[in-house]
Amino acid sequence: MFAFGDAPFLGSAGGTNLTGVAGIVPTPDGAGYWLFSAAGLVQSYGDAPSEPGLSGPLAAPIVGGTPND
Numbered sequence: 001m002f003a004f005g006d007a008p009f010l011g012s013a014g015g016t017n018l019t020g021v022a023g024i025v026p027t028p029d030g031a032g033y034w035l036f037s038a039a040g041l042v043q044s045y046g047d048a049p050s051e052p053g054l055s056g057p058l059a060a061p062i063v064g065g066t067p068n069d
Helices: none
Strands: 021-026 032-037 042-046
Touching: none
Parallel strands: none
Antiparallel strands: 021 032, 032 042
């Protein structure tokens, strides 16, 4: 993962298998974000609090996300 433009680098998913990345959702203050996969894996960066991923088989893949502010 790389930062572009004025986006800060907040971490890397280098060693994580994020096959089927479904989206990225910023924190309300813009100083972090959650990156999530179609299978329900959630990675936190910057000031985004760690959130558990989904467990068990999903009925359908995750296809998007929205901020909750």
